[in-house]
Amino acid sequence: MIRKTLTCMLACVMGLTMAGCSDGSEGESSSTVADGTINATLPDTSATATPLVVYYSYSGNTRRIAQRLATIIDADSYEIRTVDAYPEDPHDTAEVSQQERNSGDLPELVDDLPDLEAYDTIYIGGPIWNGYVATPLERYLESTDFSGKTVVPFSTSMGSGQSGYLDDFNERVRDPEAIGSYTDIEFPGNGDPDAFTDEQIDELLSDWLDDNDARPHAVADVTLNSGYTMPMLGLGTWTLSDDEAEDCVYHTLEDGYRLVDTAQYYGNEAGVGRGVRKAIADGIVTRDEVFVTTKIMPGTYADPDGAIQESLDRLNLEYIDLLLLHQPGSHDEEVYRGMERAVDEGVVRSIGISNYYTQEAVDEVLSFARITPAVIQNEHHIYNQDDTLQRYVSQYGIAMEGWYPFGGRGHTSESFNNETIMALADEYGKTSAQIILRWQLQTGFIAIPGSSNPDHIAENHDIFDFELTDEDMRSIGAIDEGLRYEEAWHD
Numbered sequence: 001m002i003r004k005t006l007t008c009m010l011a012c013v014m015g016l017t018m019a020g021c022s023d024g025s026e027g028e029s030s031s032t033v034a035d036g037t038i039n040a041t042l043p044d045t046s047a048t049a050t051p052l053v054v055y056y057s058y059s060g061n062t063r064r065i066a067q068r069l070a071t072i073i074d075a076d077s078y079e080i081r082t083v084d085a086y087p088e089d090p091h092d093t094a095e096v097s098q099q100e101r102n103s104g105d106l107p108e109l110v111d112d113l114p115d116l117e118a119y120d121t122i123y124i125g126g127p128i129w130n131g132y133v134a135t136p137l138e139r140y141l142e143s144t145d146f147s148g149k150t151v152v153p154f155s156t157s158m159g160s161g162q163s164g165y166l167d168d169f170n171e172r173v174r175d176p177e178a179i180g181s182y183t184d185i186e187f188p189g190n191g192d193p194d195a196f197t198d199e200q201i202d203e204l205l206s207d208w209l210d211d212n213d214a215r216p217h218a219v220a221d222v223t224l225n226s227g228y229t230m231p232m233l234g235l236g237t238w239t240l241s242d243d244e245a246e247d248c249v250y251h252t253l254e255d256g257y258r259l260v261d262t263a264q265y266y267g268n269e270a271g272v273g274r275g276v277r278k279a280i281a282d283g284i285v286t287r288d289e290v291f292v293t294t295k296i297m298p299g300t301y302a303d304p305d306g307a308i309q310e311s312l313d314r315l316n317l318e319y320i321d322l323l324l325l326h327q328p329g330s331h332d333e334e335v336y337r338g339m340e341r342a343v344d345e346g347v348v349r350s351i352g353i354s355n356y357y358t359q360e361a362v363d364e365v366l367s368f369a370r371i372t373p374a375v376i377q378n379e380h381h382i383y384n385q386d387d388t389l390q391r392y393v394s395q396y397g398i399a400m401e402g403w404y405p406f407g408g409r410g411h412t413s414e415s416f417n418n419e420t421i422m423a424l425a426d427e428y429g430k431t432s433a434q435i436i437l438r439w440q441l442q443t444g445f446i447a448i449p450g451s452s453n454p455d456h457i458a459e460n461h462d463i464f465d466f467e468l469t470d471e472d473m474r475s476i477g478a479i480d481e482g483l484r485y486e487e488a489w490h491d
């Protein structure tokens with residue numbers, strides 16, 4: 001009964017003004033893609049943030065509302081059903097329900113209730129019956145453990161009994177971590193579920209979600225082999241100055257993103273750190289909610305511990321979520337050992353590598369790695385889609401992250417004006433950038449589009465209200481040319 005929708009959810013899109021968030025070019029190592037593909041499953045890209053809508057409906061009103069809600073917030077949904085049907089006549093049902101309340105003998109439910117483990121936020125709704133929560137929903141609330149969950153109540157009614165409903169709900173729901181804002185949707189006198197148009201319901205629900213900040217944040221996550229969770233969409237900061245990075249990172253976090261990608265090489269770690277700290281100070285995020293990636297260069301092999309400490313000092317964020325070896329070098333093992341020591345010391349949570357394109361190159365790292373890399377960050381876009389390495393490393397639970405989602409500065413128009421991409425943009429009412437990012441996430445690659453433009457940053461985040469079909473994915477797959485724009489940068 002659970003309707004599995006996307007792995008992600010609706011973006012909280014908000015209008016922002018940013019200080020000039022700015023321009024440049026970068027890259028890394030090469031060689032051909034190895035064969036020996038292992039046909040393993042891709043890393044688990046479960047979105048822990050996907051919400052669930054659970055509802056009971058006797059005459060269809062709540063079902064209608066719940067289904068629109070699930071669509072709007074891109075949630076899974078579940079309808080509670082009773083083993084024995086209630087009488088068709090609402091008056092008789094009112095009587096039966098009153099008896100159930102009085103006796104405490106609540107109705108038996110069909111036993112396929114959803115496993116809540118995968119959900120953090122559960123929207124729960126039903127009709128108001130006799131001024132209280134409808135008895136089937138009471139049964140569900142009483143028999144379910146919501147520990148550690150945020151529950152958000154709603155009801156539908158003819159206009160009376162809201163306070164009784166909410167008191168009743170709060171009394172019966174067992175041990176949630178938080179209860180969100182309640183809303184009641186009043187149906188016109190005839191209680192006809194078709195009395196509202198979809199547009200009216202959506203407007204009503206959107207206002208409720210926005211007014212109460214009840215909209216889930218738009219984050220798709222991947223669980224890394226280190227046990228930490230990494231958001232799948234973030235801001236790339238290559239070419240941003242310290243000041244631009246500070247502004248852009250701050251506003252990106254305000255916009256709902258939770259992942260930021262920087263590097264020692266970019267010269268803006270201090271600005272990135274300032275932007276994150278400012279967002280924390282302003283109550284936008286907590287440190288734990290933000291995932292900061294930085295990278296160290298292979299040339300640091302003489303003193304990797306010192307180089308990592310310098311990043312820690314510049315970022316000034318207590319710890320680094322993900323530290324990548326920026327590109328292969330002649331002393332990878334020495335640098336990687338330093339990265340492992342930083343994990344041991346607790347100042348780095350996960351480590352990985354960047355610009356390792358072949359199975360052989362990765363195997364070399366694996367041969368000396370005490371801690372398996374959690375992420376490989378490589379050039380990946382519509383003209384360079386090869387997933388051979390992705391399939392190979394999935395056996396190690398290594399997640400893939402793509403840089404240059406739009407082909408990088410100087411090449412974005414080739415991606416944005418691609419005919420297939422433009423046709424899909426037209427079909428979905430999205431921009432080319434949004435189609436590309438949605439495609440990248442659906443391939444299982446973590447996406448870090450670079451931008452210093454507030455409108456683009458908001459636009460790039462608004463990709464969680466649609467899903468490309470398998471056919472769409474195949475047509476984008478056909479664009480692949482095995483073209484790496486930066487193949488020549490590193491040997």
Ligand SMILES: NC(=O)c1ccc[n+]([C@@H]2O[C@H](COP(=O)([O-])OP(=O)(O)OC[C@H]3O[C@@H](n4cnc5c(N)ncnc54)[C@H](OP(=O)(O)O)[C@@H]3O)[C@@H](O)[C@H]2O)c1
Pocket residue numbers: 022026027028235236237238239261262326354355377378402403404405406407408409410412433434448449450451452453455456457459460
């Ligand atoms: N590991 C590595 O070796 C490596 C190498 C390269 C990059 N990276 C990382 O990957 C990130 C992404 O790469 P990138 O920033 O170089 O290239 P990119 O994301 O492919 O493209 C960035 C360009 O796209 C434009 N853009 C962004 N969103 C747009 C939108 N919605 N509509 C129109 N234009 C848009 C940006 O302009 P505006 O500023 O005007 O939005 C900028 O010119 C980097 O920032 C960096 O963090 C890593």
Ligand SMILES: Cc1cc2nc3c(=O)[nH]c(=O)nc-3n(C[C@H](O)[C@H](O)[C@H](O)COP(=O)(O)O)c2cc1C
Pocket residue numbers: 056057058059060061062063090091093094095097126127128129130131132156157158159160161187191
């Ligand atoms: C048994 C019963 C009791 C009801 N009691 C109330 C009530 O106390 N207050 C109210 O405003 N509406 C009451 N209603 C109307 C429903 O709450 C309202 O029509 C609701 O939208 C029905 O949702 P559903 O179609 O999902 O079952 C009652 C309806 C029934 C069947």
